Amino acid sequence: xxxxxxxSHHLNRALLTRQHLLTRxxxxxxxxxxxxxxxxxxxxxxxxxxxxxxxxxFQKNHLTDALGRGEIIQSWVMRCTIHMVSADDHPLLTxxxxxxxxxxxxxxxxxxxxxxxxxxxxxxxxxxGPRTQAQLVEAITAAGHPKExxxxxxxxxxxxxxxxxxxxxxxxxxxxxxxxxLIAPVDRERAEEHLARRYLGGFGPATPGDLARxxxxxxxxxxxxLARLTLRTFRDPDxxxxxxxxxxxxxxxxxxxxxxxxxxxxxVLLLGHAVRAxxxxxxxxxxxxxxxxxxxAPTFLVDGRVAGTWRRxxxxxxxxxxxxxxxxVREEVEAEAERLATFHVSG
Numbered sequence: 001x002x003x004x005x006x007x008s009h010h011l012n013r014a015l016l017t018r019q020h021l022l023t024r025x026x027x028x029x030x031x032x033x034x035x036x037x038x039x040x041x042x043x044x045x046x047x048x049x050x051x052x053x054x055x056x057x058f059q060k061n062h063l064t065d066a067l068g069r070g071e072i073i074q075s076w077v078m079r080c081t082i083h084m085v086s087a088d089d090h091p092l093l094t095x096x097x098x099x100x101x102x103x104x105x106x107x108x109x110x111x112x113x114x115x116x117x118x119x120x121x122x123x124x125x126x127x128x129g130p131r132t133q134a135q136l137v138e139a140i141t142a143a144g145h146p147k148e149x150x151x152x153x154x155x156x157x158x159x160x161x162x163x164x165x166x167x168x169x170x171x172x173x174x175x176x177x178x179x180x181x182l183i184a185p186v187d188r189e190r191a192e193e194h195l196a197r198r199y200l201g202g203f204g205p206a207t208p209g210d211l212a213r214x215x216x217x218x219x220x221x222x223x224x225x226l227a228r229l230t231l232r233t234f235r236d237p238d239x240x241x242x243x244x245x246x247x248x249x250x251x252x253x254x255x256x257x258x259x260x261x262x263x264x265x266x267x268v269l270l271l272g273h274a275v276r277a278x279x280x281x282x283x284x285x286x287x288x289x290x291x292x293x294x295x296x297a298p299t300f301l302v303d304g305r306v307a308g309t310w311r312r313x314x315x316x317x318x319x320x321x322x323x324x325x326x327x328x329v330r331e332e333v334e335a336e337a338e339r340l341a342t343f344h345v346s347g
Contacts, residue, residue, distance in 0.1 A: 005235045006205065006242065009253040012277040012304045017251050018202050019268050020054035021260045021301065029055070029066055030086045037202030037214075037267065038085040038093070041074060043295055044171040046263025047084050052343050053260045059346065060168050067163040070180065074161040076154045078195075079216045080105070082161070089198065091182055094158055096191040100216050105152045113149040119156035121145065126178050130162040133174035192225045197245060203273040205234050205242035205250075210272035236276055257304035259329075259336045261317075264295040269306070280306045284322045300336070302329055310337065317341040 006014075016022040019036050032055055033039060039047040052058050063084075066072040073090040077083040080101050085093055102115075118140060125131055125139040137150045153159070158179035165173035199211050212222040226243055234242040244250075262268065269280055269288065279301075280288060287309060288297045297309040300319060308321035317337040325333060 003233050003235045003241065005237070005239075006250075007253060008237055008276065008278045010250070011205065011236065011273075012279065013251045013253050013255055013257065014205060014249070015203060015268065015273055015277045015279065016257055016304050017249050018204070021268065022251065022255065022257055022304075024054060024056040026056050029058070029062055030071055030088075033072060033084060034086050034089055034198065035202060037198045038077065038083040038089065040265050040267040040270070041082050041084050041166065043264045044074070044084075044166045045168050046265055046298075048168050049261065049263035049298070049340070049343075050266055052340070053262065060343075064163065064167045064169075067167060073179070074166045075159065075179065076101075078214055080155075082166075087180075089194075090160075090179065091158075091186050092191040092194045093198070094179075095186040095188055096195040097216055098155065100218075100221075102152075102155045104216065105155055109148065109152065111146055111148045111152060113145050113152075115149065115152060115156045117143070118145050118149045118153050122153050122157050122159070123178065126176070130175050130177040133176065136176065189228070193228055196222075196225050196229060200231075200243065200245045201248055203268075203271075204248055205244035206273055206276075207236075207240055207242055210276075213271050257301070259332045260301045261310060261336060261340050262299050262301065264298055266296075266299075269296070269299070278305060281322075287322060300333060302333065308333075310340075312341070312344055315341060315345055317344070 013022065020032065025032055027035065032051065036054065039050055041047045048060050048063055051063060063072065067074060071087055072084050073087055074082060074084045075090060077085060077093045078097055121140055121143040122136055125136055137147050140150055141147050159176045160179050162175045162177040164170045165175035195215055196211060199214050200206060208222045208226055209219055212219045215222065230246060231243045232246050234244065236242055268274065274280055284306060288299055288306065298311065299306045299309055301307065308319055310317055310319045317340045319333055319337055
């Protein structure tokens with residue numbers, strides 16, 4: 001039987017619903033973070049904005065407290081990028097990408113160091129508790145290793161960002177500790193399959209290439225992981241094969257999509273899934289991502305597509321639409337902006 005073709009509108013609504021941007025979820029925080037495949041958090045306040053847009057009930061202290069309790073972990077995971085993931089997911093996702101991340105780092109940085117010895121130095125430095133990045137670099141150099149080895153240390157020893165570092169109030173604090181010891185070793189194949197399911201559950205339907213870029217795997221390796229899973233297949237508007245979990249939601253493409261606000265580097269705007277779902281019109285991409293911007297611009301969605309950027313000034317959220325908005329849409333955007341402004345000043 002031929003694969004069903006999905007329009008870009010189908011894919012847009014599928015992505016929004018799985019990211020809880022079509023309807024805010026009543027799930028608790030840990031489940032929400034798992035649903036969306038983790039939160040990309042080079043700038044940690046964006047996770048708070050992302051959860052506020054995705055959850056029916058969310059306050060800033062909910063995430064800060066979860067980080068403090070260790071229910072949510074902030075660490076380097078997919079693509080060597082800082083993510084917030086659940087404590088249950090962290091060892092699986094880390095193991096699924098570990099060897100690939102090591103190979104990439106070794107190939108691209110060419111740092112002349114014994115990384116196993118560097119890892120031992122970092123572990124020893126952290127035995128008495130968390131340390132700042134500067135303190136860990138000092139320990140590495142004092143042991144005779146190049147300071148550049150710190151950028152790869154987290155590939156040989158599992159480091160986590162220790163609260164209040166990486167929270168709403170201290171987004172740029174670089175304080176690290178050791179991940180909790182494992183009760184039992186993680187099976188690598190199980191971990192790889194878990195990562196693939198998390199990606200498809202949060203961003204599918206998708207191509208194998210989409211998953212490969214998300215995980216930092218090669219396309220050949222990715223196809224091997226997918227071959228071990230039970231999946232359904234579709235075709236995108238260009239005829240490319242899409243894979244998906246058998247029971248993942250696929251809503252009506254005509255269901256209305258409400259205005260939603262996103263923070264910087266929200267993963268819903270990144271990689272192939274965003275292009276295929278036409279989430280960010282290409283003519284406006286330079287307003288959001290630019291080589292002269294250290295961070296992406298925070299954005300808002302209208303009818304499931306990026307329609308402008310926003311910024312907080314004093315106690316207000318100011319919006320800059322890419323194109324004129326209708327009166328009704330403008331009112332909806334301004335109402336959501338007011339709610340976001342209230343969230344910013346809340347405790």
